[in-house]
Amino acid sequence: MSETPLAARPPAAVPTSDRKPTRGVLLRTPIPGPEAQKVIARDTQYLMTTTKSEPVVAASAEGCWVTDVDGNRLLDFASGISVLNVGHSHPDVVRAIREQAGILQHFAGTDFYYDLQVRLAERLTQITPGEFAKKVFFSNSGTESAEAAIKIARWNRRRPITVGLLGAFHGRSMGSLSMTTSKPVQRARYAPFVNGGHHIPAPTCYRCPYKMEYPSCDLYCAKVLKELYFETSIPPDDVAAFLAEGVMGEGGYFVPPKGWHQVIKSTLDEHGILYIDDEVQSGMGRTGHWFAIEHFGVTPDIITTAKAVGGGLPMGAVVLRADLNLGTGAHSNTFGGNPVAAAASLATIGVIEREGLLQNATKQGQYLQQRLRELQSKYDEIGDVRGIGLMVATEFVTDRRTKEPAVAFRDRVQTEAYKRGLILLGCGRSAIRYIPPLIVRREEIDEGVEILDAAIAAARQAA
Ligand SMILES: Cc1ncc(COP(=O)(O)O)c(C=O)c1O
Structure with missing residues (x-):
């Protein structure tokens, strides 16, 4: 203090x-x-x-x-x-920010140590789904979390492809933009994109891309990954990761139908493909669970967060299975886990729980x-x-x-x-x-x- x-x-x-x-x-x-x-x-x-x-x-x-x-x-x-x-300026978050700003503002958490970022990382591993050991990489935004997640998947799997959903939003820097397809204006004039991005139609029942109806569709939009794409344009053993939002945000707030995540996850498991769950918008309690994916009974390998995780300060976090840890020097940044943002984040988690x-x-x-x-x-x-x-x-x-x-x-x-x-x-x-x-x-x-x-x-x- x-x-x-x-x-x-x-x-x-x-x-x-x-x-x-x-x-x-x-x-x-x-x-x-x-x-x-x-x-x-x-x-x-x-x-x-x-x-x-x-x-x-x-x-x-x-x-x-x-x-x-x-x-x-x-x-x-x-x-x-x-x-x-x-909420705006929650007293607990304001107090945490004020106090931390007077103690330690920055110390480059990727290169040096301080307990605050460890405490926050530990809390994040506790509130994210998955009963296995996890690690955390701190970023400063949603797009930076997406970049890190894609790199973690590529580095581990040594495979070039990431499959995403048409209509998804993951950010605007070149790697995440390569997976963002929610509006043409976001992509116009920026090609060529980062290699290896493929997209399949999203589970948007109100506007079903196949003009089918749930449940008589028998989850065709999930089965199509295995039955069509993996049989034609996407060699599954070249795929490092599948990237999707827990609930599609920017693209129109589409909640996937029951069973969709399970069918996708079992297809991914057949080929050792990592499931990256983008919870930047749908996470931190927004849907009534800490993370939207918890509504759907599957456990992702990597979760990306940002937005609400910082309680109003710039902060992002990637929570990954511990066995997906990177080698020294493979990824880092300057501000990730910044002490003031970490204090705001811990206070935010506390408020969500207490209230x-x-x-x-x-x-x-x-x-x-x-x-x-x-x-x-x-x-x-x-x-x-x-x-x-x-x-x-x-x-x-x-x-x-x-x-x-x-x-x-x-x-x-x-x-x-x-x-x-x-x-x-x-x-x-x-x-x-x-x-x-x-x-x-x-x-x-x-x-x-x-x-x-x-x-x-x-x-x-x-x-
Ligand atoms: C699901 C999702 N992922 C990633 C991002 C990118 O976040 P940022 O704007 O912090 O880069 C957003 C932003 O709206 C988002 O909704």
Whole structure:
């Protein structure tokens, strides 16, 4: 502990169930207001274009609530893209960051030693599935975790191929981008990609690539790996790894049908192919289990995490079977396992446990889906409501029979929502994801759904 008196300490953590009642959206100006517009103009001048989609300019945030630079209070159903699973500025996480920053900020955890990263690695091996010895490599982001996982698989198997899913998202650096196929814009002008990336259609039942129906399809989309691809274009003994998200995120929040993971895993096992489970978006309690793959009864060989694992600080971690350990010098980095990020991560894990956030994600996720289904019965444009835990989405269509994606309509709904104080993110071609912090309360879900209801009605009028 630092002997230096710390700046005003935040209050002790309050369990989710005892958190202050919802404060409600408060709009003092249109969104974006005058101060927000100034920041947006300067941002446009100085920052490279990336993926910004909503003109919300944050000044501060707490729990599920963001206050913008004009004093408007907005409800956050995006969680900084599934990062703030314990909510914005959770007092325990803030305290851990403040204290650690005053003790040891950085020491290059890959080249030197400190106990904090060991403690975090140990915790991660405990909360990840698999009753076997594991090791951890710390990265700084999701894409870096994917790069490391692919390298670990290649290094161990000495095989060149990684098989992934069409529609998947694993990151934007060249190795992970070679496996990312969720939108053409992410890949356009970047070819050639890293060699050895192959893709098969994903288990996206609402939009089955084979136009079949579950369960009469008999899991064709999983069997196809063995029965078609391994018999034609992909020599299985050249495959190092299969890479898939526990639940597909960016590509549209598709939950694989029961049995899909098992069929894939048994095919992989026949050829000694490693299963890399990307839990960057679906992990750290988002689906009601620590990791989404736990819903499906298979145990991956390698798990990639990032986003929520750092509790709001940049952090990623690859958890691997211990026997897949690399040789000295084969892989490393500078910032992995940074002490401040590691302290935030340990605090985050503690909050998820102490406040029962896995249970809350399951409970509130069910309630959220129920409320969204009520909207579905009111609005034909909602073709599908799907998800698991607090990883939920609605897909917008122009016609429920043809399922034509209603992309412009989805965009209008998002715009009308933030104008009313609800922060949302799209996913897939025409879906919106609802990913509030896992501390969300029923009243906050009600408020979000009411705003969404009004936003859909307004989007209809504008059509
Ligand atoms: C499943 C998945 N993997 C990897 C990534 C890449 O993470 P990062 O943006 O931290 O590189 C993302 C980001 O959205 C993701 O959702």
